[in-house]
Amino acid sequence: MTDAATSLEALPALHVPPLPTEPARSPFPWLATAAPVAGAVAIWAITGSVVSLAFAALGPLVAIAAVLDARRTARRTRRRQLVHREGEFGRLRSEVARRHDLERVAAWRRSPPARALASHGAPAWSFPLPEAVVVGSGIVRSRLSIEGVRVEDPDAVRLAADAAVLADAPVCAPLAGGIGFVGEPALARASARAAIVQVAEATDPSRCRIVGPSTAWDWLVDLPHRSSTADAAVLRVVEAVAGAGVSDAAASARAEVGDRDGAVIAVAPDAASLPPGVRTVVEVMAPRSALLHVIGADSRALEPELLSQAEAGRATDRLARIAARAGIASGPAVLPDSIGLGGLLPAPDPTADRSSLSATIGVGADGPVAIDLVAGPHAIVAGTSGSGKSELLVAWIAAMAARYAPDRVAFLLVDFKGGAAFEPVRVLPHAVGLVTDLDEDEAARAVESIRAELRHRERVLAESGARSITELSGAVTLPRLVVVVDEFQAMMERFAELGAVVADVAARGRSLGVHLVLAAQRPNGVVREQVSANCGIRMSLRVLDRADGVAVLGVDGAERLDPSRPGRALVDPGDGRVVEFQSALAARAEIAGIAAAHAGSAPPRRPWLDPLPSSIGPDDVDAVLGADGAGGGAVDSTGSAALILGVADEPAAQRRIVATWTPAVDGALVVLGAQGSGRTALIEALAMQVARRHGTAAVLRVEGARSAVWDALATLRRRTTGQAGPDEEASAVRLVLVDDVELRFAGWPEEHRLAALEALGELIRASRAGGPAVALAAGRSAALGSAVRDGAAVHVLLRHASRGDLVHAGGDGRLHRGAAPPGAGQWRGHPAQFLRADRPTAPAPRVEAPPLRFDTARPVAVASARPGVDADAIGRIAPEVELIRLADGPDAARRARHAIDSGGGGVVIVGDADAWAADWGLAAAARSRADLVVHGSGPESRALVRDAGILPLLDVDRDQCWFTGVDRTTERAAWPVA
Template identity: 40%
Template sequence: MIHPAEQLTLPNRAAAPPPARFPLVAGVAPLAAAGVIWAITGSAFSLVFAALGPVIAVASMVDARRTRRTGLRAEARAYAAAVEALRADVAARHETLRQSAWARSPAVGTILGGADDAGLWHRAHGPTVVLGSGEVDSGLRVNGPGDTAEERELRRWAATLSDAPLTVDPRGGIGIVGPLPLVRAFARGLLVQVCFAHPPDRCALPAEPGAGWEWTAVLPHAGAGPPAQTVVVTEGRVPTSPASGADPLVIALAETAGELPPGCATIVRVHGPLRAEIIASAAHARATRFRPELVSTEDAARFAASLREAAVAIGLVRHARPLPRSVALGELHGQGTASGGRGLEAVIGVGEDGEVSLDLVAAGPHAVVGGTTGSGKSELLVTWVAAMAARYSPEQVTFLLVDFKGGAAFGPLRALPHCVGLITDLDAAEAERALRSLTAELRYREEAIRSAGARDIAEIVPAAALPRLVIVVDEFATMLDAFPGLHARFVDIAARGRSLGVHLILCTQRPAGVVRDALLANCSLRVSLRVNNRADSIAVIGTDGAARLAQDQPGRCLVDAGAGIRPCQVATTLPGDISAIAELTPAGTPSRRPWLDPLPARVTLRDLRAAVAAERDAGREADREGYLLGLLDEPDRQRYRVARYLPERDGNLLVIGGAGSGKSSVLDALAANGSPGFERVEFVAPDVEAAWDALAKAHGELAAGGTGEARLLLLDDLDSLWARWEPEYQMKTAELLAGLLRDGRAYGLRLVIAVQRVAVLQGLSGLCQATLLLRMPSRLDHLAAGGDGALFDPSLAPGGGSWQGLRIQTPHPGPGARPLAAGTPTPSILDCAGTLLVVSAAPGRAAGMLRAAPGGRRTVVEISAPAPGRLARIEPGDAAPGTVFVGDAESWQAQWALMAALRAHAVIVFDGCSVGDFRMISRRRELPPALAPGRGHAWMLCPDGTLGRVSLPVAPRLE
């Protein structure tokens, strides 16, 4: 604008001359002269002059009028020329003013076209922005006396400057109303001007733009600070609060004026691409119409990129590029195979400076990753592992994965040949096993480095001799909540890991207070995705920046690798990417596993024999003899080992386990696998008669000085048998067992006894030198059996237990693996020749069975009285050879003479009698053989004193 004092003046119009009058004197004078001449001369010719007067008068009047019209035309031409000159002057002045105004406030088109690059951040643009082009006050004033319509129009035209920039001060806030596509295009034009006018160190935009404004992230102003001014673009009533305390420059967008936040000093309504109007403004009148400055997203994005390049060129910002909302692992260029070196550099995503790589060796040796649910923690870990696997072979790096969310996130990584273990949801026993395995791994590496004559893993040549091990733990806080003791072990690993090539990546939702200083001191590499509070962000990266990351941007993180905090968008890894990495990995020797899976739930003898062959190939043959007892877990040595039972060394074996724990299978397997040095292996089924006979037979053999051969006697479910024996048999069994367990070793006899509880047989465990403890129903039972409380696990599969302080899985023997001890056939009472004396608790029933038995041709005599007081005496001479005498114990007592006369050559059968009856009639003190209820067996005492069993005929069916 020019100074208002500058004035212009309209040209003066010439005054119009008076109209021409008739020349009366000139017309009368010739008449008077003609009369005088005629009077003097009397000549009539003189009267002709009298006619000249009127002619001259008329001619003079016509000439005067002509002259007046000519003057008027000349004056009009001069006035028009002066007005035109004035118009040209005003137009020239308008153009000068217009150019000066656009030069002070460049149009958006000029800025986007690059025609004003010299003015970028160097010209004093002032605190204004251009809304568009329209009419403004030019500051020119035209003075003059004229008041015609043309002159009034000239004055108005001179005072108005058209196609001029309409500028406003944006610091009071600008509200834009209209259809959102047009409103956003208008706001983009305003942002372009603000960022063009103000350098990044004076003006800043939010680092995380909202939806539809992603292009602003490219601007060098995005995230800059601390600025003098913060610009906030909002769609809605409440604008985003700036980080600093300064009032923000708000550009508010809405479809209606009622949706705008209060306090906007300038409000504009956009009607269309070519028409807009001012609703409120301190600088312009209400309803002022203008042509708005609209900018497309593509033009704005190109401008943002060029502006960043300009900022980089003059050193206002680092060379950077915007972070994408997502990126795929396959799109990264740094995924090629590593050409050399001893680091673990891997590209995990994209940052402002390009691709972001992390190196656990150079920036570690350990890393802490923080992030709340939904922030992309698991995706980051999968991408990091996959990126390392893509660059390094299994001979260079291996991975042990620990996931306390069930293993779903790490599941695809198991396809990588680098993966040496996946641990999910440990229980107490598995946690202890984990500690021992990790400690063993450190010992193994220390020994390997010492054997190589090196000080740390970096000096080992070739590098493949000892690959680096990366332990990745998801939900580290959850693991420590369940097992607090693990923290000390991880501190130990962190302290010793650098030289041993063991690296930790610990990920947790709640870093504050979980990863303690002793562990953090060795975790130099820090990565934080979005967290819920400032404390968690500060605990990981030292600032609260991670607490301000956008919720709708998973995978966005801040990385601190020792060179400052950098933003990064983590790449997404798909299962197909992992499969492709696995397929492209060169085949080689399977990686040594520092962590073995828990023992399998089922082991067979074939598995054990294969394991024996593997031990032989590995040169581990220290324990080559004995029975294959099971597969033993040795986490301290990071291996499985075949457990053996050597009777000569281990002595008697007690197998303890609850119902369904696999006790019988252990005995079956021992009987089936065989072992040199033991010629006889007898499996005694849990049968009352068979077990008694086996114990009695073994005791008799020992009493006779042994059999001269090594013998293994397997007794199954002994406590169940004990409960079915009568008290006298229980006492005798305890006596027999004690003698066999105590004295059998001298005669080559060893016992393997399976029981559910040892409390039934007091002192049994003290006479058994070895104990195999299988699954027990409760911890109390486990402890009562002498087990280690740390090894109690009610979820063990059948055959699972503990042996010599270690976890064991005993084999399933397979079908046909149970060789029963050969028993003595039980003769039938019908096969007994000669006289037969039957002492029966039910003599009538016994006599009836004998008479009705098939082939029963013998005489059956009942010696019992049919009623009290009617007992008939039978003389010995009355007994014909082969006669069967039947009576109860009382009757036989009454017929004692008959008993005394016949017993020397007759077989005595005790049917359903008690031990007392047996002793009373037989006059012998030993216990007769045990009888199984319901089997139809009876005691038989032969004339030579042999005591055994006899089977009775089946009672006839009643029709």
């Protein structure tokens, strides 16, 4: 069949046969009926013969017969017309089917399926990429049309509708905007292969490049479409791994979707995993069933075009031979723009020794690129932002972890971009820690811990008699430690002291099994010369400045790497040869699989412990110390009872130690810290320990009302000086707690405040000589008196308001943390977390002073700040006594002197400070022969009592007074209520 014969345009138009016309209804022949009747009547009138009237009936009979005959003839004619039209319709249907066959053949010849391309001879290569590819067969719109269709003709309408669609025709999908094939992987890949082969058949290899992932797409590298010209069209093939999400596929295809000179063919398990922007989706549901979804159009069913991998391989071989005969050079192998790590991963090697850390991290022109870090023994990785530097580090870590067990390699991760870069590999059992720029204290711990790790490895080698880690026997557990640093320049800017540690590791790491991978945007000028001299492995992703690439590799080219292809890099694996390669991308699902493969392995030894917890209770110490902690029990090295303060962190020794306080040896304890820093919680934890050993009576809290605090200090002072009474001697107080020292004596009279501080100083001195232990808590050291500051040698430093306050208190300013949790502080130069305990609920202690009673056997002298009011009150509560008011004048003073000199009772003399001071003789007589009552403050007591010393402190919220009786001791008493 020739093209001319199959050309639809050369065929005449099709017309629907006309509908047969309805026959006209014949009118009744009234004249023919009336004429015989009229003739019969005329004959009868002429002849008079009645018989002639019979002919009148012939007219109607003839007329009726004529009408019936006309109708029968019309029906016969219409039947003949309908039979003729049906025949015409049959011939029209046959013509429609014939023309559909012609159109179908022409469509398949114009858009042949991938499987039939080989039978078409040499391809007619053109440029650019084809507009569309065949994705299957189904119903499409036909170019055939039928003229003369009328709405009232249902047969014609149905025939026109059938003629407008073409079944079993090629269904094409536009390449613009990308095509996504989704479904079960085997079916989706087979459908995508058919589309790729069609593009390869249609596009000039010298001006087209077809690239794709390595896994399941190896046959693509045999295609001759490897053009590297600047104007080459690019067909990018990507495949999203199930569970990896949209980002893995989008990372490679985002730049090409919608590009006029490029296209994307994507394969994914579902439409949600396709790269963003894909406009056409072929959903392959079964080998003979699929749906085509195009944005802006209705979905349509089709039978998908499928091509096996063997058929695709034969097609690529055929195209390669044709290209070779045409003189089109294949050129070097084109690097994939994206490659998954899964296809490069080896099986775990349980027999791997410490002699190698080889790992395949990408694909170069000659195949997979493997890097052995042991041969380095350190590496420098350069790359500007967005070049894929972090992804390369993650893939490298995952590749090493896939092959080597945690007892052969461990990773210490340092990320100065917040920690997100290494988040995917934290699930690996090989990961022993992550340091970020979000926690400066953790970074400082890393400095000391790495130094300690080097010392630990030196000890292990020395004990084993080995010169390097490779000589250790398999029975010794010492994995190689790979320290991976992302954004090395940021780390050095924040912690310059790390430079010495890095240089030490670079110099001694080879034999000790510690390796550095230092990644920076611009390593030039950041990595010291003594470090770079030991970094045999050099990598550079895209850099902005030629000098940066030359500084790392010694050659240029890194600045010319394509910015639209993250992961493209140059590497010198240590042999001086620089090769270009595409680094692999490690999907989270692949990393999770690596972690699961080593789930049964023992975790590696960590170079440092986790940060101390934010809260430690008295019963949590053993759990916090763990197996690596250095304990301290309830007894210290001298055998004296010790109290646990908390847990200190010693990163330089890679351990935690218990902070203890032995009062008999250390003396008094001072806890300093800002409000809310955990001072009270710590001294309560000490109280809990003492109470558990000796009972609750062994703890004395100096707190409560002023009178209670004063009396407690006075009792303790008498005990320390040997002046305690029998009841006080029987007391078994072992721990004295004074919280909020700077507030405890606030508002006291100066002489009482100084006396209280002096009493605390005596208690502190006595604590070393067998007295009760003393623990004080205050906000600032300046709030303590000199006796307290000088006498307390042991200081617990909690969080301070400022670094200056901490340094003034004797702490290390480098350990200052403004946002430290309660209980966090430092102990003897080490960071520490101190104990916390809740205080038992109990009312604040108060001293109930006995009520004042007037002794009628002796005169009573009252010095009052309000003599009139107090005299009236005494008169009401003791009407039987004689009341003398010194304010009444000289006569009252003479009466008072007489009453005192006579020594008679029942007399109460009331005066203010001025009245008693004015008559010093009367005051002297009262001090020697009368009971004294002071209801006031300092002026009243000095005017009447004078040399009685410091009087007991009165509560400000109660009406109290001082009473001096016969024994001349002054006591606190409650002023009587009238």
